Amino acid sequence: MTDAALTDAARILDGSPVPTFVIDSSHVVVYWNAALARLSGVPAAEVLGTQQQWRGFYPAPRPALADLVVDSATQDLIQSLYRDACRPATHCPGGWEAEDFFPTFGETGRWLAFSAAPIHNSEGRIVGCVETLQDISERKEAELARRESQRQLGEIVAGSPVATFVIDAQCRVTHWNRACAALTGVSATAMEGRSDIWRAFYPSETRRVVLAEMIVSGARHQDVAQYYASHARPSLLVADAFEARDFFPTFGPRGKWLHFMAAPLHDINGAVVGAIETLVDLSETTAAKNAETSA
Structure with a gap:
């Protein structure tokens, strides 16, 4: 030419x-x-x-x-x-x-x-x-806004005083906050990216799924009850979420009673793309109730 x-x-x-x-x-x-x-x-x-x-x-x-x-x-x-x-x-x-x-x-x-x-x-x-x-300014601005939103979410989760972790659709840990690390004794570095979440909560001989994994897999009330019996129930506050109570003998010198709730995370089409689980130490409350009962 x-x-x-x-x-x-x-x-x-x-x-x-x-x-x-x-x-x-x-x-x-x-x-x-x-x-x-x-x-x-x-x-x-x-x-x-x-x-x-x-x-x-x-x-x-x-x-x-x-x-x-x-x-x-x-x-x-x-x-x-x-x-x-x-x-x-x-x-x-x-x-x-x-x-x-x-x-x-x-x-x-x-x-x-x-x-x-x-x-x-x-x-x-x-x-x-x-x-x-x-x-492509609109697309890039939307991408940057989404990244900033994700960053802020990470900061909120990380700084929360409530022990919290988040998993994706493949049940891999994406967030493991400082309170969760303090409660379990397992660091975020050791957990993020892993799918064997149970290791942070249960002895190796009792390998099992955690509540957040049940949420991702679409578990029903009877499925959750197989693990937690009468200590589990659908959440009264969050749709498709469950809350439960259990004793964790490896936490602390005498074990701890925890109350935990797992809720699904959805994409814009409503599909479940992960779950968030929070855990609260009930040991002091349980000990106080036991003391009252004994008295």
Whole structure:
């Protein structure tokens, strides 16, 4: 493909709503569509025929992704500029995809996803590159908000004075707070990521499921009662949750009576994706009741 043909092909895309620019093998801008001019605030007239495509994206000169593709840059060089947010294009040999934040776009900056694909002539030689961009700010902001929500949840669980742990749909521990570590004598480091939760509560010869695991597996009242008999019941406060009471002989020098409740965690479609279990030490209350009974 000649440079003239490359320019003609670029003109065909002029009405596209997708922000797009094209450079030739000399890194000269041969196409800069209206959608990109609106997104970047840089008119096509200011960059066409120049090697200043960086002006549309960065405050100082640096290679755009298209420049790196034209130069057949190494993966190390590309990733040094775009970090882990860059990867080889899935359906375009020699192309690259990336995501990045552009602080000069709009009032607060914008997140863009962009991909650059090489243009070859009939002999297979790279004669240019086309780069397209998509505003993904809403998606990235939603992702960041979700991560912040998860972080805050982790902080709430970790700082709660009530012994608490959380498991996922595969019954692996995702959270094990400090109060739970103090109660069981087993650290979060030793438990998070593991599915043998029973080890923190029961001797090895009495391996069994814990209440949170029963919740994830959809256990019914009769299933829970097999383990806790009359000491278990459906929660009066939380739907599909159970609460129980049991004696744990390995906790402390004389064992401890615990009251514990496990409740399901749901995704937006209502499917159970995990469970949260809280445990409260009843030893002092039980001892006081026993003392009153003896008196």
